[in-house]
Amino acid sequence: MQRFFTEYEQATFSYLKGGSGKEVLVCLHGFGEEAAKFAFLEKHLGDAFTIYALDFPWHGETKWHKTLTFPTKGMMLLLEQMIDDYKNKKIHLLCYSMGGRVGLSLLERIPQQIETATFLAPDGLKVNFWYWLATQTGAGNSLFRFTMQYPQWFAWMVDVLKRAGWINISVAKFVHAYIDNKKMRDDLYRIWTTMRKFRPHLQQVKQQIIKHRIPVHLLFGEYDRVILPAYGFRLQKGAEPFVRVTVLKSGHQLLKEKNAAIIVQALTAATLK
Structure with missing residues (x-):
C-alpha cells in the first residue's frame, strides 16, 4: 500500500491506499494502532476493492497540531479529500475497536454514502x-x-473494586496496562479527549441502517472482556434483516492475518447482498 498525506486545518493526516478494485473500502483502526494494521488485507481484497486506511490523530504518521478536538465533520471532509470522485461513490467500512465508534458515527451522519459496514470488536456500542x-x-x-x-x-481504587468483585480481573489488568505507564497515560488522555466528539446514538444508527437497508456485520471475540458480543446482539434486535453478528473463538485482537478469511468473507458477503 502507498502512503499519502492530506491537510485538514492545521493537521496533516496520513493514509494508505492500495488495491485496484471498483469498490471503495475505508479502514479505521483501533486505539494505539495505525493504518498499516490493515495492509495484510490488500492481497486478499485488492482485486475487488480500492482500500483507504487512515491514521487517526496521535497515531501513525498523522501530525496533529490542533486543539484536543477532532470533529465528526472533519472525518467526513477527510473522506472527500482522500477518495477519488467521492461524491459519486458509496463506501464500504471496515472498522476495528476505537475505529468502530467512528464508523458508527458515520453510519448515523452519512448513511446514504455507505454501502456496507463491517465491525471488528467495535467500541461505541x-x-x-x-x-x-x-x-x-x-x-x-x-x-x-x-x-x-x-x-x-485511581490504581488503588481499581484494586479495591477488583477485590470486591465489582470489576473482573481482565478489566483491572487492562486499566493497569495504561495507568502504570506514563507514555500510555499521556496517549490515553490525548486520544480520548481528541476523539470525544464521536459518540454515536445507537437508536439513530439502527434507524439509519433499516431506512437505508445497509448490510452490517459485527464480529466479536468470545473471550473479549472489554467489548462484549452482547452489545452487538442488542444492536441487531429489531434490525435482524440487515445486522449480522458473528462470535469468534478469540479475544479482542481480531485484526490479524489468521482472521483474514473470515474478514474477507464478511466483507464480500455483505457486498454481494
Missing part, C-alpha cells in the same frame, strides 16, 4: 460511564487529566 465522565463533562475531563498526571489514587 455501549456508553461506558467512565469514558462519558472523562470526555463529555468539563469536571470529569479535569479529573481525568489530574488522574493521568497522578494515577496512584
Whole structure:
C-alpha cells in the first residue's frame, strides 16, 4: 500500500491506499494502532476493492497540531479529500475497536454514502460511564487529566473494586496496562479527549441502517472482556434483516492475518447482498 498525506486545518493526516478494485473500502483502526494494521488485507481484497486506511490523530504518521478536538465533520471532509470522485461513490467500512465508534458515527451522519459496514470488536456500542465522565463533562475531563498526571489514587481504587468483585480481573489488568505507564497515560488522555466528539446514538444508527437497508456485520471475540458480543446482539434486535453478528473463538485482537478469511468473507458477503 502507498502512503499519502492530506491537510485538514492545521493537521496533516496520513493514509494508505492500495488495491485496484471498483469498490471503495475505508479502514479505521483501533486505539494505539495505525493504518498499516490493515495492509495484510490488500492481497486478499485488492482485486475487488480500492482500500483507504487512515491514521487517526496521535497515531501513525498523522501530525496533529490542533486543539484536543477532532470533529465528526472533519472525518467526513477527510473522506472527500482522500477518495477519488467521492461524491459519486458509496463506501464500504471496515472498522476495528476505537475505529468502530467512528464508523458508527458515520453510519448515523452519512448513511446514504455507505454501502456496507463491517465491525471488528467495535467500541461505541455501549456508553461506558467512565469514558462519558472523562470526555463529555468539563469536571470529569479535569479529573481525568489530574488522574493521568497522578494515577496512584485511581490504581488503588481499581484494586479495591477488583477485590470486591465489582470489576473482573481482565478489566483491572487492562486499566493497569495504561495507568502504570506514563507514555500510555499521556496517549490515553490525548486520544480520548481528541476523539470525544464521536459518540454515536445507537437508536439513530439502527434507524439509519433499516431506512437505508445497509448490510452490517459485527464480529466479536468470545473471550473479549472489554467489548462484549452482547452489545452487538442488542444492536441487531429489531434490525435482524440487515445486522449480522458473528462470535469468534478469540479475544479482542481480531485484526490479524489468521482472521483474514473470515474478514474477507464478511466483507464480500455483505457486498454481494
